[in-house]
Amino acid sequence: MKHKFKVLLAAVLFVCGCNEHKQDSGISISPEAGTTFKSGDNVEIKAHYPSGSKPDSVVYLIDSVKIASKKDSSALSLKTDTMPLGPRVITAKVYQGGKSQDISTNIVLLPAKPPVEYTYKVEKVFPHDTTSYTEGLLFEDGYLYESGGGYLIPPAGQVIDGQSSLRKVDLTTGKVVKKVMLDPKVFGEGISIIGDKIVQLTYLEKIIYVYDKNTFKLLSTAPFNVGVEGWGMCFDGKKLYMDDKTNRIFFLDKNTYRQTGYIDVFDDKGAVNEINELEYIDGKLYANVFTKDEIIVIDPKTGAVLERIDLSNLYPEDKRNPEANVLNGIAYDKATGRIFITGKKWNKLFQVSFMKK
Known part of the structure; x- marks a missing residue:
């Protein structure tokens, strides 16, 4: 029970940290934290910016591992058929004016079919x-x-x-x-x-x-x-x-x-x-x-x-x-x-x- 409580607390703090970052920078990311997908689904990942703002480039990571980079603000289509099941943390490292900001969310990946x-x-x-x-x-x-x-x-x-x-x-x-x-x-x-x-x-x-x-x-x-x-x-x-x-x-x-x-x-x-x-x-x-x-x-x-x-x-x-x-x-x-x-x-x-x- 203590172990589960620690995991839950860490998740709450993580989400809170993401929300605070979003408010400070004005940049957000979709999908919404905690969204559930089935293995094999394509997940559209997109960083959203304040009006009139655009990135120099964006690097996308899954569980801290780089998966793609873009020179514009277009969405990234993530294939999930080979990804491990369970919670996955998605991070967009946004570069603007020589600085970078990390904006994160998380999804839960479940099997495509019932047993x-x-x-x-x-x-x-x-x-x-x-x-x-x-x-x-x-x-x-x-x-x-x-x-x-x-x-x-x-x-x-x-x-x-x-x-x-x-x-x-x-x-x-x-x-x-x-x-x-x-x-x-x-x-x-x-x-x-x-x-x-x-x-x-x-x-x-x-x-x-x-x-x-x-x-x-x-x-x-x-x-x-x-x-x-x-x-x-x-x-x-x-x-x-x-x-x-x-x-x-x-x-x-x-x-x-x-x-x-x-x-x-x-x-x-x-x-x-x-x-x-x-x-x-x-x-x-x-x-x-x-x-x-x-x-x-x-x-x-x-x-x-x-x-x-x-x-x-x-x-x-x-x-x-x-x-x-x-x-x-x-x-x-x-x-x-x-x-x-x-x-x-x-x-x-x-x-x-x-x-x-």
Whole structure:
């Protein structure tokens, strides 16, 4: 909440600053701040001048990156089909009489189409260990790999009991065949397999744990200063994806775990927040949304929500085991195309297939 308040305050101050600049200089810019456009729309950007005034030249920037320059006051037509989604700051740097003035506005860019609605079919049901507060789920070499979250010694404000763990699980029986426990003060989150290593995020601790995949021996730890918190993680074979409870998904270098980029997740209505567990499937990002019985499918290049999978009837709350918490956990078997879904402390793991409604 504090983070959101700071962002809102900064936006208010920014808009106020633009308005004051407009009043002082007499120059304004369109479109109006906060105007929403769909990806692919052409946006007409135009600086407006007091009567009798004209610029020597105008340089236009998007998010501080120069995109065009003009020698007159004519409008600039901005193509948006390749632009990242979300808020974009537009600045006109106006040159007059050897001086320059920056006049800014902002737009919000949303996907051109609403997500395609999907549903599911249950192919098989497997047992799942109810002691695992599932935060990360993978399938490789015939086994499930699972990160379970929890604190034995919680920090102030945290009440999730149970020590975090990393597990290797037999799919058919649900039995744990290998397990390592984390520091009682650390909350385990999303995991990824990179070669012969398993990488595990932590929730508030800003630490990445790196294990030997075969022995679960802790090889190293590394700090990460990305995002608000550590939530979900997945790997596309080249880079890591990580989310932090907002609508942002970060790109991380697979060796240094440093940020190399990001996308912001939007559907045709606006930002989709609380992106949680992640899985990379056939060039797309599949994500749980915290507390919702749905999975969204995201374009990893733009952040657009392409599909939404309704899982509200998969395991209704009134049918779940008493310990069960929210839906969370997506695993993909590349060899067979199987997809597995579970939830925090669920007693079942579902093999599913998806189809359009």
